[in-house]
Amino acid sequence: MKLYFAYGSNMSVVQMTKRCSDHQKMGTARLSGYRWIISTRGYANIVRTDDEEVEGVLYAISAADEIALDGYEGVVTGCYYKETIIVQHEGREMAAMVYIDPTVREGNPKKEYVGRMAAALLEADLSASYVAKYMGRFIVDNR
Numbered sequence: 001m002k003l004y005f006a007y008g009s010n011m012s013v014v015q016m017t018k019r020c021s022d023h024q025k026m027g028t029a030r031l032s033g034y035r036w037i038i039s040t041r042g043y044a045n046i047v048r049t050d051d052e053e054v055e056g057v058l059y060a061i062s063a064a065d066e067i068a069l070d071g072y073e074g075v076v077t078g079c080y081y082k083e084t085i086i087v088q089h090e091g092r093e094m095a096a097m098v099y100i101d102p103t104v105r106e107g108n109p110k111k112e113y114v115g116r117m118a119a120a121l122l123e124a125d126l127s128a129s130y131v132a133k134y135m136g137r138f139i140v141d142n143r
């Protein structure tokens with residue numbers, strides 16, 4: 001099993017169950033040195049910063065799950081690329097795979113994505129202050 005850090009709609013266990021039959025939710029995690037955005041493509045992304053962090057959900061996934069996620073995230077077409085990053089989970093540093101969009105300019109979410117993100121937020125158990133600061137202007141008002 002490989003660790004996967006989700007910060008977008010894959011924070012939803014319902015969505016992950018449809019996409020990845022072998023996944024196991026481990027709980028919330030934090031990624032330092034990044035900021036959450038909606039890219040001009042209309043989906044969640046993370047960009048490097050010095051003093052911010054991203055909250056998300058940590059999963060253990062199988063090789064088959066990773067192949068499925070690569071398809072959903074458009075790795076072959078260049079929509080996202082994979083990177084291994086260090087996250088904090090239950091007071092420990094852990095290496096996890098993350099999908100990153102090469103598009104770093106901020107934009108607005110696609111209409112269909114707002115609903116999926118709202119569902120993910122209901123399931124993710126992120127801190128209220130984080131959700132309000134980063135996602136509130138796009139997602140919270142719409143759920």
